[in-house]
Amino acid sequence: MSGEVFLFVSENVALGLLALAVAVTLVRLLRGPSLPDRILALDTLTVLTISLIGVLTLRTGVTVLLDIALALCLVGFVATIALARYVLSRVPPTQGELRPEDGA
């Protein structure tokens, strides 16, 4: 098996594994018992999409897709932080000494 054929086959295997991973993560997103569980599943979906775009970059040779993956990386980070702050903002301020305003 030449290198080119091996790369082609492993790209297909990688796409299959990623599809399976996305499906498994979607189950947690739908079941999720709490809100942080769903946020975690969304964050993982972002990272899986970055991997997916990476595999597509190798398959098509269109390197502009890599910039999209990096932008998605940034957006995913900011989105997770914003959602975590949202979870914090729903905590009643009278409970405990460690308030959300202590910085996070």
Add this chain to the structure above:
Amino acid sequence: MIMQVVQYVAGLFLIVGTGFSLLAAAGILRFPDLYTRLHAATKAGTVGAGFVLLAIAISATDLAVSFRALGGIIFLVLTSPIAAHLLARAAYLAGDRPANITVVNDLENESRGTP
């Protein structure tokens, strides 16, 4: 010859990276509480995406593309623990308790830690 080696290594990295991603997804589905799920998602997920980006970095013919992929790895490694820590802290303050099989919980008997 060198092209062949690069293609083999890149293909191997792709399979290893996506395998780690699948393990992360399995951990998210199977682990008992949020804090163990965070372990699986951040560690295995970062390694998974990192290996895929590494495959791009070594197989790219343009040096700019390689460095962009390496920059993506560095960004992922820097930001993923921050997001996970913030999410765990928010969940604990919101009243999300660890599973019953948890052995060590340093925040349990601390007045500052209990919301």
